Amino acid sequence: MKVLSIVIPAFNEESTIQKILDKIKNVELPQDWGKEIVVINDNSNDKTEELILSYMKQNVEMIISYDYHKVNRGKGAALHTGISKATGDYIIIQDADLEYNPEEYNDMLRPIINGHADVVYGSRFLGGKPHRILFFWHSIGNKFLTFLSNMFTNLNLTDMETCYKLFRRDLIQSLVLRENRFGFEPEVTAKISRIKNIRIYEVGISYYGRTFEEGKKISWKDGVRAIYCILKYGIFRFN
DSSP states (O other): OEEEEEEEEESSOTTTHHHHHHHHHHOOOOTTEEEEEEEEEOOOSSSHHHHHHHHHHHOTTSOEEEEEOSSOOOHHHHHHHHHHHOOSSEEEEOOSSSSSOGGGHHHHHHHHHTTOOSEEEEETTSSSOOBOOOOHHHHHHHHHHHHHHHHHHOOOOSOTTOSOEEEEHHHHHTSOOOOOSTTHHHHHHHHHHTSTTOOEEEEEOOBOOOOTTTTOOOOHHHHHHHHHHHHHHHTSOOO
8 A cells, every 4th residue: 555645834723723634534545545644833832733632632543643843943844854754655745724625635646646757746827726816926926936946947837836746755855955944845846856857747736825814924035035045956056
């Protein structure tokens, strides 16, 4: 049996953490596939930890591992921890909010199961699935960052900044990843693109975005950092 490790970075997600765990619980993966959930609490100061531990006690049949950062280190750092602790054959990143739908894991896995891909990105800009209409400049920023990233990776991705990234575990764990915040996305894309004979696919996914009032955390400063990281890991190939 193959196992999909679902890595969840969480910071102050008391309103959604149990809901996303329920959604993951209800996902039926293809035959002969199992689920491992790896939750990393990035020093939340609300009830996130209490709710995760309570959920684990109430769902002992699920394979859930939990770790906690003693100081807030950022989403990228939480992902580093989660990726290092994952033991499945493949790793997918899942935000703790409800912007991405776990029911689409099977869409992400299809190129893997069919033997075509080592890495699959879920694109918010492909296909005809639902997308909440929110911020014009965020959309332009995402497309610009993807374009800039593609220039230096020689990929033709449509959504480099997507949360939904699915990796063969040995490949992602072989990388030295340094970015502790949202620079994770351009860094991992640049480094994964340099693996010899890597097979990267995209599939269209839905997107149920949040407003800042609803808990969205990314800001314009993260966009500036992303540009810096694209240049750092793309042009200069910093390891």
